[in-house]
Amino acid sequence: MTDPDWRMRELRERIDALDEQIVVLLNERAGCALRIGEIKRETGMPIYQPGRERDVLEHVRRVNGGPLDGGAVMRLFERIIDEARRLEREVQKAHDAGRTEAETDT
Numbered sequence: 001m002t003d004p005d006w007r008m009r010e011l012r013e014r015i016d017a018l019d020e021q022i023v024v025l026l027n028e029r030a031g032c033a034l035r036i037g038e039i040k041r042e043t044g045m046p047i048y049q050p051g052r053e054r055d056v057l058e059h060v061r062r063v064n065g066g067p068l069d070g071g072a073v074m075r076l077f078e079r080i081i082d083e084a085r086r087l088e089r090e091v092q093k094a095h096d097a098g099r100t101e102a103e104t105d106t
């Protein structure tokens with residue numbers, strides 16, 4: 001293999017390793033969102049919290065050190081938040097369905 005082949009291979013291995021860490025962190029974040037979802041269910045709070053979402057996006061834009069620009073980081077986090085919200089809704093729906101089933105049973 002030529003030198004560029006080796007360098008590229010090394011960098012791709014590094015990307016794979018980083019992707020593994022990113023997946024772990026994304027799931028840890030999703031787990032926190034699910035726990036927040038439980039609190040919302042207990043207290044009757046809506047899942048969608050636009051003010052908090054704005055704060056999250058502003059926070060990641062502020063801490064971003066590049067080379068991704070602020071817009072790119074915010075777009076990525078919009079997707080991450082979308083998925084967290086979707087997960088919270090799924091769990092909420094499953095919970096509501098379980099409750100309806102339990103009510104029908106009695």
Ligand SMILES: O=C(O)C(=O)C[C@]1(C(=O)O)C=C[C@@H](O)C=C1
Nearest residue numbers: 033036047048049052081084085
């Ligand atoms: O902080 C919350 O209330 C969450 O549910 C987490 C989160 C997020 O992913 O950051 C998701 C949905 C809400 O609209 C706001 C923020």
